[in-house]
Amino acid sequence: MADFAMADLGYVSLLLCLILSLYAAGAAFFAVRRKRPEVFASAKNAVFVVAALSTLAVGILEWALITHQFQLEYVAIETSRAQPLLYDISALWGGQEGSLLFWAWLLAMFSAIVLIQNHDQNQELLPYVISGLALSQAFFFALMTIVADPSQAGFFVALPLNATLAGSLVGNPFRVLNFTPADGNGLNPLLQNPGMFIHPVAQYLGYVGFTVPFAFAMAALFTGRLSDVWIRTTRRWTLFAWLFLSLGLLFGMQWAYVELGWGGYWGWDPVENASLMPWLTGTAFLHSVMIQERRGMLKVWNLVLVMLTFILSILGTFITRSGVIQSVHAFGVSSLGPWFLAFLAVTLLAFLYLLFNRMDHLKEENELDSLISRESSFLLNNLILVGAAFATLWGTIFPMVSEGITGKKVTVGAPFFDQVNGPIFLALIVLIGICPLIGWRRATAENLIRNFLRPFAVSLIVAIALIVLGIREWYGVVAFSATAFVLATIGLEFYRGVLARHRQYNENLVAAAVNLVTNNRRRYGGYIVHIGVILGVIGIAGSSFYQVDTQANLKPGETVQLKQYTVQFDGLQAYPTENHDVVSARLTILENGSRVGTMSPEKDYYTSPDPNQSQSTTEVAVRTTPLEDLYIILAGFDTTAGTATLKVIVNPLVVWLWVGFGVLIAGTVIAAWPDPREEHALIRARVKEALAQA
Amino acid sequence: MSTVAAPTLEQTRPKTHALGKLKFVIGGLLILGAIAYVTLTSFQSNSIYYLTLNELNTQRATVIGQPVRVNAPLDKSSIQFDNSTLTLKFDLKDSGLVLPVVYKGVVPDTLTEGESVVVEGHLGADGVFQASTILVKCPSKYETQPTAAAAK
Incomplete structure (x- = not known):
């Protein structure tokens, strides 16, 4: 290891983080078992010190990235002198070692926040929560400091006392080169997009965030305190993690839409699937906990769901990091994969062991009464969400499984996922309309007619209108009339609530609507999330069923026609920018013959000292209206002849996907906003649990 | 909020329990079966x-x-x-x-x-x-x- 003091400081910080995390885990456990509060205080201090030391390590790596300390291998790979500052900063999570550090750091911060939040509550659960969080952190710190690449050295653990050992520690972000390169390679140009700043961060906040509810679930299992206290305590952590997973999905899709240049936003790529799966199980969890809170049912199921969400989050990281599954996201060939699998296996076994040992504490307080009830519809929603997650998982990992068993590699692509998840999600949409309004325990005919007759009529009218307007594809008609049904049920519910307030408190309609939402944040926030999901579905249905495209090779002055658009090619333009060269096609757009604007799709050329590293990226041009996106790719050009080949796509309704996500985020924030009613419910749950324990 | 079911109701219908559970198990299995069926058939028709x-x-x-x-x-x-x-x-x-x-x-x-x-x-x-x-x-x-x- 070459001599570089800052790198040593960074590495030693991480090593201390590992030791202190292990200490915190052990001490917290020991303290609660032997009733030694002073030991627990020391465990808490260790957690805070880990948060501080990992912040120091992140600070050092960021400093090295921003000031181009190329003697650090990670810096030499991820940054270059020409690279804009924004991408130097985001290089922290641009590569494997940095991502591990970023993950561990987030977890360390979350652990410290959990301690602060719970300084005067949940004292029975807290030691076990701390143990769980600290063990999870320790795993990530170990990956960075002491474990080797299993494919090269087996499952070998060592302190890097010499250069050979240090070189085999694949996860160490502070590896030092034995010389200082003049310049670095820089982040892959495809990653040089503002999306790089938000998509991975949101994704990580979501993945890491689910560790907190899972740690509480494990603590609840350990202590046998399996009422709804752990669920109510972590409700906002769960919403936080879920919100960021949703944001991760949104930014990922937008990024793919503008950067990858194929006209779509979702390709059922393994890593996309990896981010969707915990979102699906997390969504199921958010719903099924309501049944436990209200009726004391589905206890085991909720524990299983939060465990699945955690495991699928780690699996997502594993898939991204290991390169085991081929994907647009695959990182370099690295073999940390087996360590991830080992971690998952240990977690799963510990969970199952505890679960079976606590079965007597997990008795349901009530039983299901009727198939037509709120409980059943939630259960159905859960089965469907988990079913979708498993179908997706199956398609994602099957190539590995089949190769392992039969030696033949069989894969499936987008058509499989569309075919499976299409009907599953359609059923889910209809349930979004039914679940929140169907009666608890046993829905009466009156309840059904009151809530669903009019929405059903609306969906029939929409279906007929679509057919009259000339839409003949049955899947389009079914999808859009299902969304109309859901919007009508939610609209009816809002209308009734507003009207009731208007009559009862004599409020005007706007005040009544605002008060309705702010006085029932969780319920109406949830409805708003549902509206967002439905808007998103409208965008997805429109763009996947009704996309049209054409391509043309044009000389300057020539035009190409698609639907009501005329695209006129005015000529090529070439110019350099700060770190790349641009070739762009200047286009004039006419709609129904009248000029509506210009567009200029580009090809960007990034050159590098190493010719093998030079790369081009396609920058699409998009013109968005509420009805459709005009999406143009410069697919090829000939500078001597001055011609350009354009691919022109019209994507109907895409903007509603982004709008829907915006509404979903607003609804989640409303639902997660501190609410005195939820606080009281938590206190009641605590009292009830304390009485039960006594 | 957490007014839970009246126990009297539970006791008045003890016989429906076994039957009640069974119908949920059957319903759940039917749905999971349907999802599994769709998954496997689409898998066969789309695998390469x-x-x-x-x-x-x-x-x-x-x-x-x-x-x-x-x-x-x-x-x-x-x-x-x-x-x-x-x-x-x-x-x-x-x-x-x-x-x-x-x-x-x-x-x-x-x-x-x-x-x-x-x-x-x-x-x-x-x-x-x-x-x-x-x-x-x-x-x-x-x-x-x-x-x-x-x-x-």
């Missing part, structure tokens, strides 16, 4: 063999015209792109075998730095592979390797 060049060569007779995925090293010197028709031609080369590939459409940005390529499509009777999708696979995908000198 994933072959190396050598496997493609030995199974040539059976795979002609069938959808397959082939993964092989890319011969970068063979890349030809016709701008006006967006027709891309290149060869995949592995241990003495050469597979000419034709693809129509927008070329992935990463093709030129690809070490190996995954093509999905079918092998024509003329021995040319008609690709419908190309996926570029490079070990240095998002993590570029340090230059040769930097490596050691």
